[in-house]
Amino acid sequence: xxxxxxxxxxxxxxxxxxxxxxxxxxxxxxxxxxxxxxxxxxxxxxxxxxxxxxxxxxxxxxxxxxxxxxxxxxxxxxxxxxxxxxxxxxxxxxxxxxxxxxxxxxxxxxxxxxxxxxxxxxxxxxxxxxxxxxxxxxxxxxxxxxxxxxxx
Amino acid sequence: xxxxxxxxxxxxxxxxxxxxxxxxxxxxxxxxxxxxxxxxxxxxxxxxxxxxxxxxxxxxxxxxxxxxxxxxxxxxxxxxxxxxxxxxxxxxxxxxxxxxxxxxxxxxxxxxxxxxxxxxxxxxxxxxxxxxxxxxxxxxxxxxxxxxxxxxxxxxxxxxxxxxxxxxxxxxxxxxxxxxxxxxxxxxxxxxxxxxxxxxxxxxxxxxxxxxxxxxxxxxxxxxxxxxxxxxxxxxxxxxxxxxxxxxxxxxxxxxxxxxxxxxxxxxxxxxxxxxxxxxxxxxxxxxxxxxxxxxxxxxxxxxxxxxxxxxxxxxxxxxxxxxxxxxxxxxxxxxxxxxxxxxxxxxxxxxxxxxxxxxxxxxxxxxxxxxxxxxxxxxxxxxxxxxxxxxxxxxxxxxxxxxxxxxxxxxxxxxxxxxxxxxxxxxxxxxxxxxxxxxxxxxxxxxxxxxxxxxxxxxxxxxxxxxxxxxxxxxxxxxxxxxxxxxx
Numbered sequence: 009x010x011x012x013x014x015x016x017x018x019x020x021x022x023x024x025x026x027x028x029x030x031x032x033x034x035x036x037x038x039x040x041x042x043x044x045x046x047x048x049x050x051x052x053x054x055x056x057x058x059x060x061x062x063x064x065x066x067x068x069x070x071x072x073x074x075x076x077x078x079x080x081x082x083x084x085x086x087x088x089x090x091x092x093x094x095x096x097x098x099x100x101x102x103x104x105x106x107x108x109x110x111x112x113x114x115x116x117x118x119x120x121x122x123x124x125x126x127x128x129x130x131x132x133x134x135x136x137x138x139x140x141x142x143x144x145x146x147x148x149x150x151x152x153x154x155x156x157x158x159x160x
Numbered sequence: 161x162x163x164x165x166x167x168x169x170x171x172x173x174x175x176x177x178x179x180x181x182x183x184x185x186x187x188x189x190x191x192x193x194x195x196x197x198x199x200x201x202x203x204x205x206x207x208x209x210x211x212x213x214x215x216x217x218x219x220x221x222x223x224x225x226x227x228x229x230x231x232x233x234x235x236x237x238x239x240x241x242x243x244x245x246x247x248x249x250x251x252x253x254x255x256x257x258x259x260x261x262x263x264x265x266x267x268x269x270x271x272x273x274x275x276x277x278x279x280x281x282x283x284x285x286x287x288x289x290x291x292x293x294x295x296x297x298x299x300x301x302x303x304x305x306x307x308x309x310x311x312x313x314x315x316x317x318x319x320x321x322x323x324x325x326x327x328x329x330x331x332x333x334x335x336x337x338x339x340x341x342x343x344x345x346x347x348x349x350x351x352x353x354x355x356x357x358x359x360x361x362x363x364x365x366x367x368x369x370x371x372x373x374x375x376x377x378x379x380x381x382x383x384x385x386x387x388x389x390x391x392x393x394x395x396x397x398x399x400x401x402x403x404x405x406x407x408x409x410x411x412x413x414x415x416x417x418x419x420x421x422x423x424x425x426x427x428x429x430x431x432x433x434x435x436x437x438x439x440x441x442x443x444x445x446x447x448x449x450x451x452x453x454x455x456x457x458x459x460x461x462x463x464x465x466x467x468x469x470x471x472x473x474x475x476x477x478x479x480x481x482x483x484x485x486x487x488x489x490x491x492x493x494x495x496x497x498x499x500x501x502x503x504x505x506x507x508x509x510x511x512x513x514x515x516x517x518x519x520x521x522x523x524x525x526x527x528x529x530x531x532x533x534x535x536x537x538x539x540x541x542x543x544x545x546x547x548x549x550x551x552x553x554x555x556x557x558x559x560x561x562x563x564x565x566x567x568x569x570x571x572x573x574x575x576x577x578x579x580x581x582x583x584x585x586x587x588x589x590x591x592x593x594x595x596x597x598x599x600x601x602x603x604x605x606x607x608x609x610x611x612x613x614x615x616x617x618x619x620x621x622x623x624x625x626x627x628x629x630x631x632x633x634x635x636x637x638x639x640x641x642x643x644x645x646x647x648x649x
Binding site for chain 1: 199200201203204216219220266270288289290293298301302305308309312323324
């Protein structure tokens with residue numbers, strides 16, 4: 009049986025940046041198919057290696073600023089994913105680089121990494137509330153992630 | 161006049177930015193270093209129980225949550241006027257030194273290493289961690305990953321949680337460690353010391369063994385004569401967790417040594433209209449602009465600063481490295497910004513040795529890890545050395561311990577003026593009229609600021625705490641992009 013990790017990422021006190029963490033929390037509260045685990049992470053970089061190793065499939069949910077309309081949801085495969093304010097970094101390393109490093113080190117890295125990015129309206133104000141478009145998008149992402157893991 | 165922007169590729173709005181203006185003759189006219197503003201941190205904290213700040217403040221930065229947790233815990237001790245139980249103090253300091261081991265190694269291998277191990281002007285596609293793995297071998301990379309995992313294991317044993325520790329409570333920590341945990345900690349910290357020594361050897365072989373690099377480090381383009389700030393123990397040896405803060409001058413003489421709670425008597429803040437981030441300076445000397453020398457209040461707070469501001473390291477092997485550092489670089493103080501990388505490794509060895517000392521302490525498992533507070537003072541300052549500079553947390557509360565006021569000075573903010581100066585000087589030294597500005601040139605300018613291990617997330621009170629970069633050369637007249645080079649790490 010394949011094993012899947014759903015990873016919600018973000019910062020819980022920076023408004024819309026908390027959306028990935030919230031989605032993970034909501035998914036945790038509901039039923040999930042066998043072999044699917046859910047985790048939250050507030051940091052990325054090398055730490056991603058330790059989190060994703062051993063899984064066949066990883067689904068990441070995070071906030072993003074890319075100039076789209078707030079609340080827009082974009083699905084990426086890891087190999088095409090260059091953006092995300094947390095993945096490319098001067099102090100850590102990008103998602104793509106982390107996965108490649110893991111493979112070179114002989115760690116069991118997931119073949120299939122999918123990212124659901126939610127376009128954020130505000131990730132510069134300290135707060136625990138989402139903007140209305142992101143609050144609505146959170147519900148849609150929950151369904152999208154469920155469909156993604158149900159599909160295997 | 162031409163403008164060169166060093167823009168982050170991150171899609172985060174309100175990003176940090178370096179702008180280099182070049183005049184018609186092709187020479188550097190000015191360099192601006194800007195940081196975005198984040199809103200509402202104080203408002204977010206006011207009205208909450210002050211104990212919560214030890215769990216909230218680590219979340220303002222994804223890079224050094226442990227530093228904020230410790231500074232916050234110390235400020236909260238002071239708010240309640242409670243002395244920390246000796247066993248609690250040991251566990252806090254052990255956790256903190258394990259954090260330094262992780263942070264300093266990560267910086268060296270991932271951020272600084274590519275410039276030296278691969279080369280400052282090498283193809284950026286190679287100049288990253290994968291390039292390092294290629295060059296130094298899989299074994300070293302595996303050792304690095306293993307060290308990080310083991311440091312995380314130790315931090316979790318004390319901190320309760322791996323990324324954002326929750327152990328610090330007023331008067332100590334929340335839980336003692338067991339004999340079995342101590343045995344494991346001794347094992348892990350033994351590995352720390354080995355890895356730190358290995359890293360210094362690698363620096364020796366790759367950097368000090370290459371005359372071009374030594375010349376680059378010593379070159380005027382990467383040198384500033386400033387004041388230096390760092391925390392010291394009662395013997396004026398470097399300490400990351402506790403002590404007085406000492407400031408020494410460009411001439412090496414002590415300017416002031418003060419208690420953390422008196423920081424506002426020593427540090428004042430200059431503002432510039434183009435930057436949201438303030439420029440702290442030494443009150444006693446005064447703000448004279450972005451200049452160095454004895455008469456300028458600009459100071460630096462970094463691994464190099466800590467070595468310069470101290471009389472040595474409190475552990476034997478780090479002390480030997482400290483001596484070698486100064487004898488190799490021509491005596492104390494060292495003003496070469498790029499020597500910060502070496503200083504960081506000397507500190508790495510100290511952190512490893514200190515963690516090992518604490519892990520082997522006969523009373524490490526003492527269950528009396530906390531003194532319960534009995535009163536409230538209502539104001540407290542907590543100071544630690546964060547890997548990237550002295551970190552000040554200052555809280556005020558009402559008589560119920562509810563927060564009324566918060567002020568932070570974070571590591572990178574201390575260095576704001578110095579980073580601006582270093583960028584300008586490096587740009588002036590490397591960009592000459594008539595020569596082509598290559599990606600390699602711009603990377604070398606960035607090296608001036610990478611040496612400080614800057615963390616803008618925390619300087620601006622936000623995540624993500626990183627600044628991926630794209631270098632763009634623009635025509636100022638038309639705004640047209642003439643050339644661009646990405647730093648996609």
